[in-house]
Amino acid sequence: MIKSIALNPQSRRRLARFKTLKRGYYSAIAVIFFIVASLFAELWINNRALIVSYEGQWYFPTYGDVIPGSEFGLDYQWETHYRKLQKQFADEGSDNWVLMPIIPFSPFENDFIEGEYPPYAPSVDSGHYLGTDMAGRDIFARIVYGFRIAILFSLFLLAVSYIVGVMIGALMGYVGGTFDLVFQRLIEILSNVPMLYVIMIVASIITPNFWTLAIMLAAFGWMGMTWYMRTETYRENAREYVLAARALGASDSRIMFKHILPNSVSILVTFFPFSVVGGITALTSLDYLGFGLPAPTPSWGELLQQGTDNMEYQWIAISAVTALSIVLTLVTFVGEAIREAFDPKKYTYYE
Amino acid sequence: MRNVSTFFSGVLLFLCSLPLLAANTLPAKLDWKTNLDAPVWADPAAAKGGTFTDFVLVFPPTLRNVGPDSNSAFRSYINANQMGLTSIHPNTHEIIPELATHWAYDPDGKTVYYKLDPKAKWSDGEPVTADDFLYTIEFMRSPHINAPWYNNYYTEQVLDVKKYDAHTISVTGAVARPKDELHYYYGLNPTPKHFYGQLNEDFTKQYNWEIIPNTGPYQISKIKKGKYVDFSRKKDWWAKDNKYNVGRFNVDKVRVKVIRDANIAYKHFEKGELDSFDLVQPDFWHNKAKGDIYDKGLVEKFLFYNDMPRSASGFFLNTANPILADQQVRIALAHALNFQRVIETVLRNDYERLEAFHTGYGEYSNAKLSARPYDLKQANALLDKAGWQQRGGDGIRMKDGQRLSLELTYGHKEHNDRWSILKQDAIKAGIEINLKLLDPSAHYKTIMQKQHEISALGWSTGFRPAFWEHFHSENANKPQTNNITNTASPEMDTLIMAYRNETDVNKRIGMAQQLAQIIHDQGAFIPSFKVTYTRGAHWRWLKFPATPGTRSSGSLYSPFGDGGLFWIDNKTKVDTMKARKGSAQYPVVSTTYDQFKTSSK
Numbered sequence: 001m002i003k004s005i006a007l008n009p010q011s012r013r014r015l016a017r018f019k020t021l022k023r024g025y026y027s028a029i030a031v032i033f034f035i036v037a038s039l040f041a042e043l044w045i046n047n048r049a050l051i052v053s054y055e056g057q058w059y060f061p062t063y064g065d066v067i068p069g070s071e072f073g074l075d076y077q078w079e080t081h082y083r084k085l086q087k088q089f090a091d092e093g094s095d096n097w098v099l100m101p102i103i104p105f106s107p108f109e110n111d112f113i114e115g116e117y118p119p120y121a122p123s124v125d126s127g128h129y130l131g132t133d134m135a136g137r138d139i140f141a142r143i144v145y146g147f148r149i150a151i152l153f154s155l156f157l158l159a160v161s162y163i164v165g166v167m168i169g170a171l172m173g174y175v176g177g178t179f180d181l182v183f184q185r186l187i188e189i190l191s192n193v194p195m196l197y198v199i200m201i202v203a204s205i206i207t208p209n210f211w212t213l214a215i216m217l218a219a220f221g222w223m224g225m226t227w228y229m230r231t232e233t234y235r236e237n238a239r240e241y242v243l244a245a246r247a248l249g250a251s252d253s254r255i256m257f258k259h260i261l262p263n264s265v266s267i268l269v270t271f272f273p274f275s276v277v278g279g280i281t282a283l284t285s286l287d288y289l290g291f292g293l294p295a296p297t298p299s300w301g302e303l304l305q306q307g308t309d310n311m312e313y314q315w316i317a318i319s320a321v322t323a324l325s326i327v328l329t330l331v332t333f334v335g336e337a338i339r340e341a342f343d344p345k346k347y348t349y350y351e
Numbered sequence: 352m353r354n355v356s357t358f359f360s361g362v363l364l365f366l367c368s369l370p371l372l373a374a375n376t377l378p379a380k381l382d383w384k385t386n387l388d389a390p391v392w393a394d395p396a397a398a399k400g401g402t403f404t405d406f407v408l409v410f411p412p413t414l415r416n417v418g419p420d421s422n423s424a425f426r427s428y429i430n431a432n433q434m435g436l437t438s439i440h441p442n443t444h445e446i447i448p449e450l451a452t453h454w455a456y457d458p459d460g461k462t463v464y465y466k467l468d469p470k471a472k473w474s475d476g477e478p479v480t481a482d483d484f485l486y487t488i489e490f491m492r493s494p495h496i497n498a499p500w501y502n503n504y505y506t507e508q509v510l511d512v513k514k515y516d517a518h519t520i521s522v523t524g525a526v527a528r529p530k531d532e533l534h535y536y537y538g539l540n541p542t543p544k545h546f547y548g549q550l551n552e553d554f555t556k557q558y559n560w561e562i563i564p565n566t567g568p569y570q571i572s573k574i575k576k577g578k579y580v581d582f583s584r585k586k587d588w589w590a591k592d593n594k595y596n597v598g599r600f601n602v603d604k605v606r607v608k609v610i611r612d613a614n615i616a617y618k619h620f621e622k623g624e625l626d627s628f629d630l631v632q633p634d635f636w637h638n639k640a641k642g643d644i645y646d647k648g649l650v651e652k653f654l655f656y657n658d659m660p661r662s663a664s665g666f667f668l669n670t671a672n673p674i675l676a677d678q679q680v681r682i683a684l685a686h687a688l689n690f691q692r693v694i695e696t697v698l699r700n701d702y703e704r705l706e707a708f709h710t711g712y713g714e715y716s717n718a719k720l721s722a723r724p725y726d727l728k729q730a731n732a733l734l735d736k737a738g739w740q741q742r743g744g745d746g747i748r749m750k751d752g753q754r755l756s757l758e759l760t761y762g763h764k765e766h767n768d769r770w771s772i773l774k775q776d777a778i779k780a781g782i783e784i785n786l787k788l789l790d791p792s793a794h795y796k797t798i799m800q801k802q803h804e805i806s807a808l809g810w811s812t813g814f815r816p817a818f819w820e821h822f823h824s825e826n827a828n829k830p831q832t833n834n835i836t837n838t839a840s841p842e843m844d845t846l847i848m849a850y851r852n853e854t855d856v857n858k859r860i861g862m863a864q865q866l867a868q869i870i871h872d873q874g875a876f877i878p879s880f881k882v883t884y885t886r887g888a889h890w891r892w893l894k895f896p897a898t899p900g901t902r903s904s905g906s907l908y909s910p911f912g913d914g915g916l917f918w919i920d921n922k923t924k925v926d927t928m929k930a931r932k933g934s935a936q937y938p939v940v941s942t943t944y945d946q947f948k949t950s951s952k
Contacts, residue, residue: 065744077731078779079746110772112696134634135697135768204790290764295786296771309614312638 024337038148047106049082105138107298154279165225173233203291232264273335381455393598394896401919431911432567441901460527483541527854568600601918627889627908648937656948664809665879681874683733685723687780705878709816717867748781761807762794836875892924
């Protein structure tokens with residue numbers, strides 16, 4: 001599978017070494033599996049049916065528009081309640097049937113049990129395997145969809161900060177001189193702004209959505225990459241192959257994109273997992289404090305807040321803490337393995 | 352010669368008598384009343400001493416009692432220590448003396464004469480005199496205080512204050528009213544002239560953090576900005592021996608701390624750092640108020656039914672918004688909000704549905720009104736009629752390319768679950784409600800600037816229903832007024848002014864009920880919940896009279912205002928703090944007081 005991508009020998013060697021680090025390798029497989037599973041979450045955790053067969057016609061509600069109840073002979077115009085529909089078809093004994101996802105709940109749905117107050121403890125009978133939160137929403141659903149939001153947020157944040165950071169860092173190293181000095185001072189000043197406070201202040205005046213929050217965090221996060229890229233660029237710039245390229249008449253942009261960047265950026269991969277950890281943690285912290293994404297967005301931070309406010313319902317806090325611990329630990333294992341795979345020395349001692 | 356001297360002495364005599372002529376003269380045969388026969392509601396054996404620690408969620412934006420941002424919840428602490436001329440008995444609603452010892456009514460029906468208590472003193476030692484009341488008019492009419500409501504009220508409603516001597520005044524209002532209402536509508540507080548002096552444009556900034564002299568039992572003694580405000584009891588409070596004050600205001604110091612999160616504040620309470628905690632919120636009462644400290648009898652629980660006007664709480668729709676300007680959409684929205692489900696689930700049936708804006712005002716409330724129930728058929732039918740028939744792919748209605756999407760701003764994260772449930776059920780009607788949680792002061796500022804679409808809020812109440820501030824067009828579409836629905840209806844305006852100026856009680860009641868019906872029909876206010884009791888927990892060193900509250904008690908633990916009934920027993924406190932670690936068992940106390948329970952709307 002990987003052989004089809006053309007990798008230079010150095011990268012191939014690193015990949016091989018990565019594969020030998022079993023802990024990191026299997027963690028990476030697990031994390032990729034989780035991400036893919038959460039990207040397709042609508043197929044296995046959803047209150048929309050996968051397939052509905054009604055009077056000979058097939059419906060696939062999962063990704064499409066809202067199908068009103070009237071479509072299936074019910075007397076209401078809003079979205080069909082598929083679990084009830086399934087039960088109705090079964091009771092009628094007709095040829096119609098409904099195929100629901102494995103966990104038939106959505107993270108937004110308030111599922112109340114008659115005569116009992118939420119939150120409901122985990123139970124196989126009710127179908128809420130991890131229980132519900134204070135508003136009757138399935139915790140398993142909130143964790144999976146919350147994971148999706150957190151990971152996408154983190155990856156988007158990573159992409160934006162890295163692209164901006166790499167560009168500016170490389171420019172600083174390549175151009176040098178006053179440009180470098182000015183930007184260094186600018187970055188020093190900006191690094192001293194307390195990020196969390198500023199975000200909290202802004203979030204309490206306007207309610208951020210996914211994109212505005214990511215842009216705000218990226219605005220504080222791009223500076224981390226510039227230091228590394230600057231030194232790398234300086235180093236590569238002084239190498240002979242760059243000198244040779246320049247002597248041959250290569251333009252600045254060609255040297256930058258064809259020679260310097262490929263050599264420096266490959267090592268950035270070692271930073272990815274730790275940035276992902278940082279992104280997930282940042283979003284979770286902001287949501288926990290109430291300054292992140294608005295209600296009722298599924299979020300681990302919000303689940304943690306509910307859990308700590310209501311410690312007597314232990315399943316809420318336990319689910320959130322366990323999910324966070326597992327994912328962050330796995331990603332950290334991946335990061336350590338990548339770092340070791342990229343290490344030029346066979347044995348490294350960390351002091 | 353003799354003629355000239357006679358002439359001059361005559362002139363001299365005339366000139367000397369001018370001041371006497373210029374002074375106002377009291378009408379003859381005034382029937383001075385007082386009231387020392389009403390029942391006391393405190394325990395005269397209460398012990399003085401101790402510090403009572405309370406908390407607020409946000410530090411007040413200002414200590415002023417008028418002007419921008421002064422209308423915050425903290426102002427009740429400040430106002431409770433500013434006495435009025437008379438007061439309304441919290442249980443029997445009779446008039447009882449406060450700054451005035453006697454009062455008399457003018458036959459014109461709109462003027463009340465007051466004899467001031469010569470003992471009355473400001474917190475800085477200056478005596479309270481008639482000049483301070485004259486100054487109130489000057490102060491409240493001044494444009495420098497940046498308080499349009501007060502400017503209006505003290506020009507159009509309170510017309511004049513006259514001084515007869517240093518301790519006798521009269522207050523004249525705009526219209527004749529029933530006698531006890533005269534005190535409520537036209538009774539003024541004095542304003543310390545010696546403190547304010549000449550006002551100028553810097554008033555707002557200059558007095559932001561100034562401690563204004565007051566006449567009540569406590570005064571601010573220490574402020575740590577952002578952290579706490581301390582109130583200390585005046586050692587020689589001029590009114591401490593008055594009949595209705597004996598046994599009240601017993602603690603020496605009240606510290607109002609700022610704790611930004613109610614859950615954290617409860618943890619402080621569990622450690623004994625807060626003396627009491629209001630537990631009206633269902634999850635607090637049911638989930639948090641349990642454990643060792645309750646089982647060992649160290650902390651006691653009270654549930655106290657009260658009978659007072661209910662806060663106008665609910666969703667305020669900004670009719671200046673193009674979607675909400677359509678009355679049918681507003682009614683449809685009311686039918687699409689499933690408040691009953693919220694009550695039955697996350698509120699554990701502890702709250703009831705509020706039926707109308709003015710509830711609990713006795714005859715002045717319109718008992719025929721009921722809040723609109725969750726009825727999707729109605730909601731969908733109305734929206735179809737209003738032109739929103741088209742539904743987008745996500746089930747949300749559309750009209751001319753615009754989605755029926757509204758923003759709900761609110762200031763308390765504890766309400767997240769309640770509004771999330773409403774949001775989900777509203778989708779069935781094709782309405783999208785986006786929840787927007789803001790910091791409480793940011794939320795309040797947004798509302799005051801009329802920048803909201805839907806806002807969740809609850810107004811505090813008065814003695815009689817008030818309509819002008821909330822529904823008159825003069826307060827619409829301008830900032831810093833309480834007309835947050837931007838209601839501007841000529842029909843309502845006429846009726847509101849008629850209500851304001853009406854003298855006859857029965858006619859007023861009729862108008863109030865008519866206005867309530869119009870408010871209901873317009874649908875810019877969607878009522879949410881009411882709570883017909885107060886409940887809370889307190890450490891056992893907090894002692895109460897046999898009836899720990901009054902008919903009008905919003906909280907049993909209020910140290911000021913009509914409250915201040917409790918006292919701290921120091922020996923009990925020492926024993927209890929020691930007993931926290933030990934195994935001592937005290938009687939478990941969890942009492943319900945329903946003497947004031949009411950089932951009326």
